[in-house]
Amino acid sequence: MKTVANLFTDGLQVLRSSPSPRADASLLLSHALEERREWILAHGDAVASARQIAEFESLCRRRAAGLPIAYLLGRAHFYGREFVVDERVLVPRPETEHVVDEAIAFIRRPMRVLDVGTGCGAIACTIAAQTSATVDATDSSPRAIEVATLNAQRLGVDRRCRFHLGDLSEPIGNARFDLVVANLPYVPTADLPGAPEPVSYEPRSALDGGPDGLTLYRRLLAQLPPRLNQGACILFECAPPTIDQLKKLVHRTFPTFVIEGRPDYAGLSRYVKAVDTSSALPRAHR
Numbered sequence: 001m002k003t004v005a006n007l008f009t010d011g012l013q014v015l016r017s018s019p020s021p022r023a024d025a026s027l028l029l030s031h032a033l034e035e036r037r038e039w040i041l042a043h044g045d046a047v048a049s050a051r052q053i054a055e056f057e058s059l060c061r062r063r064a065a066g067l068p069i070a071y072l073l074g075r076a077h078f079y080g081r082e083f084v085v086d087e088r089v090l091v092p093r094p095e096t097e098h099v100v101d102e103a104i105a106f107i108r109r110p111m112r113v114l115d116v117g118t119g120c121g122a123i124a125c126t127i128a129a130q131t132s133a134t135v136d137a138t139d140s141s142p143r144a145i146e147v148a149t150l151n152a153q154r155l156g157v158d159r160r161c162r163f164h165l166g167d168l169s170e171p172i173g174n175a176r177f178d179l180v181v182a183n184l185p186y187v188p189t190a191d192l193p194g195a196p197e198p199v200s201y202e203p204r205s206a207l208d209g210g211p212d213g214l215t216l217y218r219r220l221l222a223q224l225p226p227r228l229n230q231g232a233c234i235l236f237e238c239a240p241p242t243i244d245q246l247k248k249l250v251h252r253t254f255p256t257f258v259i260e261g262r263p264d265y266a267g268l269s270r271y272v273k274a275v276d277t278s279s280a281l282p283r284a285h286r
Helices: 004-014 021-033 037-042 050-064 069-073 096-106 122-130 142-154 215-223 240-253
Strands: 075-078 081-084 112-116 134-139 161-165 177-182 228-237 257-263 269-276
Touching (some): 081 122, 081 142, 096 122, 096 269, 112 122, 142 161
Antiparallel strands (some): 075 081, 257 269
């Protein structure tokens, strides 16, 4: 027989090498018991069932092995909303909320938005929920499209948030957009982490950005000129060390755009913002 308090103590021991053992143990115990964390604090003497004990111990072992806690819980929070996530998609990062802030500030009327490499749909669904925009989102992974579609349905934005399977902007054909957002794989191949780092459990295809982390952005930039409306905005998230190079790539394709690097919560350059302030769009760089 084990009480809730006993289980929590056991979990702390298993998770002692975790960066946040108490928080992890609390979240996993809440999940295993199907009770709120506040209930757990108030009912330490409650007796857990054999099923609950087995579930919690399994979760702790998997977390100790490095599996992201979001995968264990089957959910992640982003911009005040809960998204379904699992091994099919990247776990949305808090840093990406800055990109969404920027997108929302730009959308001043009903606009058309393209989210390239949508993953679980966090960016696309949030923009659709927070604005009057119509969002088209693409991903090359059919499994990611499944998760994104589910999230749009759960959040009630599926009428204005459409998902397309295919490579970068190709699935949307000749459609044109006022805003293009992309959080493409941007980790240089040589820097991809291995186990037991939690990131190593996420889809490699959602992380690997090629030799310098910008391979997919180069390809996307070549596709974009005919897909942008006058006055369009581009928001590209990437790694701080590659911001300057990405700005140069954007400038080569869109030399008349106003281009700047923007910071994340830590003050590090995290995304590129480029806005068309001219009367005509430039041609793609050759």
